[in-house]
Amino acid sequence: MDFSNILPALPSMMDGLWLTLKLTVLSIIGGVVIGTLLALARLSKYKFLAMAAGFYVNYFRSIPLLLVITWFYFMVPFIIGWVTGTNRPVGALTSCLIAFMLFEAAYFCEIVRAGIQSISKGQINAAYALGLNYRQAMQLIVLPQAFRKMMPLLMQQSIILFQDTSLVYAVGLMDFLNTARSRGDIVGQPHEFLLFAGLIYFIISFGASSYVTYLKKRTTV
């Protein structure tokens, strides 16, 4: 084993790690926002809305992420071209971002839905009794409490998402894993580079999940 070639490759691997983190963070933000809207739709008194959101969630939870990523890679430029009438390539990053947001939204939706349902009816009644409308009751009373309760679950899901971003190698994006793999291939030392990549993924994921465990303890006590 010879790890001496890793050091010179670090700058480009840092670029890869930066891309991985960017993908992760933006996907979490988009996924949570869309997931929250989906959760509100699933809990809506309007049957059609609830059914449509339910179908969306069940559908995306039943197909592989890799499939969604490759689909969107081919579909997003096509759809954008069709809508805007121009033929402009959007690039792998944009299509992957959209794929992750829409896919993860299905999982975040279920977490948020459980969070909303864990808030007592009395809280909602108290909001309504003071003249708050549905949007105010959700935004000021229910969601802030729900998000506090589900923070550990949201973070757990985000850690899984962080690992899953490595699937973007399928459409040729140079994320952290893909960069490490290709740099290793160039110098003919793939094993060392993959071991190193594994170590970095482990440190970030394990660090984050230890923090989640700490958060859980603090919120249950």
Next chain:
Amino acid sequence: MNDNVTMIRFNNVNKWYGRDHHVLKNLNLEVKQGEVVVVCGPSGSGKSTLIRTINQLEAINDGEIWVDGIQANSTKTNINKLREEVGFVFQHFNLYPHLSVLENITLAPINVKKVPAAQAKQQALELLERVGLLNKKDAYPSNLSGGQQQRVAIARGLAMNPRVMLFDEPTSALDPEMIGEVLAVMKQLAESGMTMMVVTHEMGFAREVADRVIFLDHGEIVEDTMPESFFTSPQTDRAKQFLRQILSPMDQ
């Protein structure tokens, strides 16, 4: 007290839970401005349902409910607007656990009535002083006793400057030694001229503070009378039995 202004009126109100459970049976009722009305009755008599229909936390199936000249159960009524005028105090307080005492009180004035934050805070501090909890303004609900939480809940309701205050068993979830502090706040509120409807088993409060007592059983108003006559000469057997049970529960 203005004897002529009707604050709350029920016209032939009916409500069912499901098909068979007739919780409110053809109720007719009138509460005048400034009146304090205690609603009592055995559990399951519909008293909590009754008070929750006034601000439409519970819908009714038939009849009309009018609050301050506005029909509460009409689809044309902006119910959120009406609820601004009707304070509601819950059995289990339902303070917002993620907000401080002060924020609990100012939330609705700021967000619903669009009162400037500084003014809402000023009013909240005055209300906290009134309920004797000024020193708890920055505390969170989980750090307060039940009695203190309920007093904050009353202040929260009052912060909207309501025309009516409704109380749904405000002392039922409290330890006995905390009931007095909440009743004292309610009594003071009654004396200030607030129109109040109170579902309670606190007969001492009914006797001392109420202008009228309504006795509800199986969804019907069985008695509607002055407190003194309700306690000394109840007209119906059901009321007599209820009073026996509640005043001397050991002698059954």
